[in-house]
Amino acid sequence: MKRESNELSSKARLLNILREKQGEPLSGTSIAKELSVSRVAVWKTVQSLNEAGYSIETGEKGYFLNPKNEKDFLYPWEFAQKENQFYHYKNTTSTMDRARETALSASNNASVSKEALIFTAEKQSAGRGRNGRTWVSRQGGLFFSILEKPNLSISNYILISLIMQIAIVRSITKICSKKAYLRWPNDIYINGKKIAGITTELSGEGNMISWLTSGIGVNVNNPPPSVKAVSCSEIIGCQISRRDVLNKILNDIETVKETFSSKAAYSQGNSALAKEWNSLTDCTGAKAVVFEPVNDLHNSDNAEEKQRRILARGIFQGIDPAGRCILKTDESSLFFNHGTVSLAFLNP
8 A cells, every 4th residue: 555645644644643642532623623624534534544453542532542552553654754655565475576566567667766665564475585585574573675766787786785784784783772783695683693684686777777676674573583583672672663663774774875875986886885884794804605505416415515505715804895795715805796695604
């Protein structure tokens, strides 16, 4: 569901009014006057919000919303002036799938070029990670995709991913009041455990990007999917608002874009962006292996190589301005693009 107008919807305005009252009742007449609508329209909006899961109660003195009964919704009208950029799904395969459908729809191409579109979901039945892997989407997590049309060549698509990673690691650090770190190619860690990840998909025409989607998953209130993962609530010790987390991430993305766009020489990468990324990783100097996944290696007796093909071993030296992993070996320094390769650290 997405609005086409830049004005706040009646749902957003009504919720704002009720929340300002902090649980005190407000008459239908006064709400109607403030919204410049009829009392019937107010009643219909209240009914619609209740059907969406809100607990707006009706008493002798009017309508009221008990702050203690507030739920952590991700509906478009919860995001103020960004409302018209949102699509929200209660259940979907993956927000990446919905973003791709929108990007491929001729009727939506114009809107994609004007502003980024954000796709959120309460549940995903087929969340997507890199190289076709599944992102476990447990209840309470934050799963969303951002669809945009950057003015970039296909060869420089990784710059968008770096911006997203820097913004998310900054947001999570602030939210958890604990330092979060980046790990190449697309993960965020706290205390050596994964808390968020990013994947990208794009389409191009000639050498330019037609559209690019960034799929982002953050463990917020959900149980961590493995002992190697952690959630924000586990670190903080209490449940937090996914809506607040998403707002912080979106604001930080804009801040990072503004900070580095003026310094960017996108045709040759962005050295300032790479420098910032390298300052936010905790694995520089760690022993690592670069590998690519292998579906079937019948001739290998090595258990490790049956699951992945080792391309190189060495010391991780961060990334270069093109976002490439730098691996120092005994012989030389090797550079690896994101592509299908991954990096495993041996002593992070």
